[in-house]
Amino acid sequence: MQGIQPFRTVIQKRYRHLFFDLDKTLWDFETNSQETLRDIYFRYRLPEKGIGSFEIFFDTYNRYNEELWDLYRRNSIAKELLRVKRFTLTLNDFGITNGNLDRDMAHDYVTLSPEKTGLFPGTLSTLEVLKGKYHLHIITNGFEEVQHKKLRHSGLRGYFTEVITSEDAGVTKPEPGIFSYALSRAGARAGESLMIGDDEAVDIRGARASGIDQVLVDYNNEFPDSEATYRIAKLSELLDLL
Ligand SMILES: [Mg+2]
Structure with missing residues (x-):
């Protein structure tokens, strides 16, 4: 098998919709x-x-x-x-x-x-590149007013078409209900969507159970055994994948 490189799924798959978690993925909560x-x-x-x-x-x-x-x-x-x-x-x-x-x-x-406006390094520059190629959305566990305030103050709001909060959806990640609600709001199919988040139990398992591929952003190298479709150490690595 020497010399034969497996095709990376990412090359074969055409994603159209990227769903981002907010807290601890883009917005630096700590x-x-x-x-x-x-x-x-x-x-x-x-x-x-x-x-x-x-x-x-x-x-x-x-x-x-x-x-x-x-x-x-x-x-x-x-x-x-x-x-x-x-x-x-x-x-x-x-x-x-x-x-x-x-x-x-x-x-x-x-x-x-x-x-507060603290974002992880590379957040805006990465979104800037991605927004020209994909439809970008947010799926976040949190209150409407609070999460929208974070997006406005930190300059993130303009990058996203749909912002889905658990308060609005009536269910929280990892429940399948919030993912199906998000897909319908975005007019997206699961197979052409990708969920990007920092939480293995909430973002990754939730999306996977709904048939959505996932990217774990593992800033602190906490989940080496992650079952996510892809695992990256920082946000800008998305540009290598997509
Ligand atoms: Mg998070």
């Missing part, structure tokens, strides 16, 4: 979240209230945030409570028990973070 928390740390004068450094505040917040998200995933806490409690517990750690501060900070976090 960086934007950290920036928002830094704004909040200074806005509420936390250094003067006894929280000596942003790093300590950030580490404490992250610890509680992760614990509460674990509870949320097990349906043990409501999202509204999670949003406030991660600040309540953080402040309590530093002896701050002011009744409204946690609520104000929680409100600011949810309001301000979607206005």
